[in-house]
Structure formats: C-alpha cells, structure tokens
Amino acid sequence: MAKPVLYTYFRSSCSWRVRIALAWKGIEYESRFVNLVKDGGQQKKDEYAAINPMKQVPSLVMNESTMTQSVAMMEYLEEVHPEKPLLPEDPLERVKVREIVSVICGGIQPLQNLSVLQKIGDEGKMEWGKFWIDKGFHALEELLKRTAGKYCVGDKVTMADACLVPQVYNANRFKVDMKQFPTIARLNDELLKLDAFQESKMEDCPENLRS
Amino acid sequence: MAKPVLYTYFRSSCSWRVRIALAWKGIEYESRFVNLVKDGGQQKKDEYAAINPMKQVPSLVMNESTMTQSVAMMEYLEEVHPEKPLLPEDPLERVKVREIVSVICGGIQPLQNLSVLQKIGDEGKMEWGKFWIDKGFHALEELLKRTAGKYCVGDKVTMADACLVPQVYNANRFKVDMKQFPTIARLNDELLKLDAFQESKMEDCPENLRS
Numbered sequence: 245m246a247k248p249v250l251y252t253y254f255r256s257s258c259s260w261r262v263r264i265a266l267a268w269k270g271i272e273y274e275s276r277f278v279n280l281v282k283d284g285g286q287q288k289k290d291e292y293a294a295i296n297p298m299k300q301v302p303s304l305v306m307n308e309s310t311m312t313q314s315v316a317m318m319e320y321l322e323e324v325h326p327e328k329p330l331l332p333e334d335p336l337e338r339v340k341v342r343e344i345v346s347v348i349c350g351g352i353q354p355l356q357n358l359s360v361l362q363k364i365g366d367e368g369k370m371e372w373g374k375f376w377i378d379k380g381f382h383a384l385e386e387l388l389k390r391t392a393g394k395y396c397v398g399d400k401v402t403m404a405d406a407c408l409v410p411q412v413y414n415a416n417r418f419k420v421d422m423k424q425f426p427t428i429a430r431l432n433d434e435l436l437k438l439d440a441f442q443e444s445k446m447e448d449c450p451e452n453l454r455s
Numbered sequence: 456m457a458k459p460v461l462y463t464y465f466r467s468s469c470s471w472r473v474r475i476a477l478a479w480k481g482i483e484y485e486s487r488f489v490n491l492v493k494d495g496g497q498q499k500k501d502e503y504a505a506i507n508p509m510k511q512v513p514s515l516v517m518n519e520s521t522m523t524q525s526v527a528m529m530e531y532l533e534e535v536h537p538e539k540p541l542l543p544e545d546p547l548e549r550v551k552v553r554e555i556v557s558v559i560c561g562g563i564q565p566l567q568n569l570s571v572l573q574k575i576g577d578e579g580k581m582e583w584g585k586f587w588i589d590k591g592f593h594a595l596e597e598l599l600k601r602t603a604g605k606y607c608v609g610d611k612v613t614m615a616d617a618c619l620v621p622q623v624y625n626a627n628r629f630k631v632d633m634k635q636f637p638t639i640a641r642l643n644d645e646l647l648k649l650d651a652f653q654e655s656k657m658e659d660c661p662e663n664l665r666s
Contacts (some may be wrong), residue, residue: 297597298562309547315561316553323546335534336520349557350526351509352662355567362585375574386508
C-alpha cells in the first residue's frame with residue numbers, strides 16, 4: 245500500500261487538524277505543499293482543483309482514494325486506524341467531541357477562511373476575523389467549561405483537541421485577547437506539550453514555502 | 456425514557472437536517488419552536504443561551520443530554536439508532552458522505568448564517584448569501600458528479616442528502632440560478648419525493664411562528 249499523501253499548507257488550520265490526527269495515530273505520510281498565497285494561490289490551479297474542487301487544503305490521498313474536508317478525513321482515520329483513538333467509546337461522549345469539532349469547523353473557522361477574507365478585503369479583514377473568532381470563542385469557552393478535563397472532553401485527547409489548537413493559532417494571528425478565555429487557553433497550553441501537536445506544527449514546511 | 460425534544464425553527468436549514476434524520480429513522484420527538492427573528496431573536500434570550508451557548512438552533516435534548524450542532528446530532532442518531540442507516544458501511548463510502556456534509560455544513564451554510572447576514576447588513580446580504588452558495592455549489596456539483604447515483608452517494612439515502620435538500624432551499628431563498636447545477640437540482644427533486652423529506656419541511660411549524 246502506498247504511503248498516504250497530504251496536500252497541506254503550513255498556515256492552514258484545517259490542514260493542521262489532519263496533521264495532528266496523523267501524528268497522533270503514528271501514520272507516516274508524504275507532504276505536498278500547496279502555497280495558498282504564492283502565484284495567486286496554487287490551490288486555484290487546474291491541477292489542484294481536479295483533486296479538490298473546493299480549491300482548499302488539505303486533501304488526503306490514501307488507500308487509492310482522494311479525500312477532501314478535514315473532519316471527514318479525521319473520521320476516516322479513526323475508522324481505519326482505531327488504535328490511539330480520537331473519539332471516546334460512549335456515544336454521549338462522542339457527541340460532545342463532535343459538538344466542539346462542529347463549533348470550530350462549522351461555526352468559527354469558515355468565517356476566516358482565506359476566500360472569505362479576500363472577499364472582505366485588506367482593510368476590514370483583521371477586524372472581521374477577530375470579531376468572529378471572539379464571538380465563537382465565547383460560546384466555545386462555555387461549552388468547554390462543561391466538558392473539559394485535562395483536554396477538551398475529559399482526560400483523553402480527541403478530535404476536538406486536534407481542532408482547538410489550530411483555531412487558537414488563528415486567534416493569535418487575529419490578535420484575539422485570549423485572557424477572555426481561560427479554559428481555551430489552558431487546554432491549548434496543555435495540548436502543545438504533546439509530541440503529536442508539536443511535530444505537526446509548521447516544522448513540516450520548508451522555509452521557502454512559508455510565504 | 457422521555458421523548459426527545461428538538462428546539463427548531465422552520466426556516467433554519469440546520470434544524471431541517473436533523474428533522475430529516477429523525478423522520479428517516481422514525482424517531483418520535485417533541486418540537487419546541489425558537490423564533491429566530493421575533494422579539495429580536497428568541498435564541499438570544501438567557502433561557503435558550505443556557506441550552507445552546509452558540510445561540511443557534513437546533514438543540515436536541517435526548518437521553519438526558521442536551522446536544523447542539525446538527526452534524527454531531529446526526530452522527531449520534533446514527534450510533535444509537537442504526538436502523539435505517541444514514542451512513543454506508545464501507546469507510547471509503549462513509550468518507551464521501553462526510554465530505555459532502557462538510558462542504559455544506561462547514562463550507563457553504565456558515566456563510567449565510569443569520570448572524571453573518573446581520574453583520575453584513577440588509578443592503579448587501581442577498582448578494583453575499585448568493586455569492587457563497589453559488590461558489591460552494593460549483594464545487595459541490597463537481598463532487599456530486601463523482602459520487603451520485605439516485606442520491607448524493609450511490610443509491611441509498613445518507614446524511615449528505617439530509618444536508619443537501621435544506622441547502623437547496625436556502626439557495627432558492629437567495630435566488631441562486633439552479634440551472635447551473637443539474638446534478639444538485641436532480642438530487643433535490645428526487646429526495647423531495649421521499650416521506651422523510653416532505654414531512655420534515657415547514658409543516659412542523661404553526662402558522663403564527665413562521666415570522
């Protein structure tokens with residue numbers, strides 16, 4: 245079986261989620277770098293759009309299939325590599341994890357996606373991104389107060405954690421005041437101590453591709 | 456065991472997804488109506504925000520737990536009511552379904568969420584909503600050409616279908632030209648012939664709550 249190939253960009257929080265999941269499960273893969281800003285955006289080239297019609301990273305080629313959408317990939321990895329799970333066993337606990345995943349991946353991140361920021365324009369994009377992360381984090385902080393232990397849901401690392409850390413990275417880029425969100429900040433600090441989160445950071449990206 | 460309670464609003468496409476899943480699986484439930492526009496938005500009241508910190512519908516109270524986020528709910532319903540499945544068995548087929556779910560729920564719908572439209576303002580909101588649905592549907596059409604049979608993925612109804620039909624309803628509200636998307640339009644027509652999709656439409660909402 246060929247090694248999985250991940251199309252990724254160092255600054256893409258959606259790509260980082262999948263890099264964390266792959267690292268957590270110890271799955272070796274090959275990275276292909278798609279620079280979202282160089283050449284007007286390499287993701288918009290026909291060659292890449294044929295792989296991913298949304299013209300976004302990440303894409304994952306694995307077991308002779310091409311997958312897009314980070315949440316779908318994490319669920320797939322969980323099903324075919326259940327060792328070192330990223331979901332609890334109890335359905336009522338699983339729903340808590342997926343709730344946090346959805347708040348981040350469906351409620352917060354889509355509003356500071358590159359294409360949205362480009363539509364908003366250079367002048368307003370920092371305020372826009374900050375506004376939505378700030379609003380989303382107020383809700384997420386409330387949710388996490390109810391579910392968190394050492395990590396987002398109890399004391400085991402889950403998909404929710406793989407989504408949280410990249411979102412906090414985005415929050416810092418948009419200069420969100422993290423003092424407002426003590427639970428989120430604590431979880432982020434705790435998670436960044438783990439190898440899977442450290443290894444999957446930007447270090448996978450050659451210096452000349454960092455825009 | 457008490458009957459599940461769904462907090463819902465007739466025009467919320469996210470709520471409709473869950474109504475479809477519940478109807479498909481034949482799960483009886485009680486509806487509580489949260490009018491997103493009346494009284495400045497009933498979802499913003501403290502009483503409801505305590506249930507759902509994102510101040511959005513739907514919320515589902517089931518098995519003594521309160522759940523938010525439609526995708527998390529559908530995954531939960533699938534796990535605890537696997538009869539009349541909404542996911543295929545093969546992981547590579549499941550990933551196709553979840554990919555479409557994510558494109559809609561993480562890529563398209565979040566950009567025409569009520570709070571986003573309110574931020575954009577009355578003057579620009581129709582153009583904004585139409586722009587993002589149009590853009591998203593171009594990608595979705597490509598994806599569906601690869602996966603669709605009678606329904607979104609092959610010939611069985613899945614979560615992807617439960618997300619598609621409410622999104623087409625939104626597209627029509629924003630006057631998106633559906634002639635551009637023959638696959639999406641065909642699937643929508645086919646799905647609307649099914650009882651679970653018909654029953655879960657707006658008919659669950661008393662006339663006086665339709666804004």
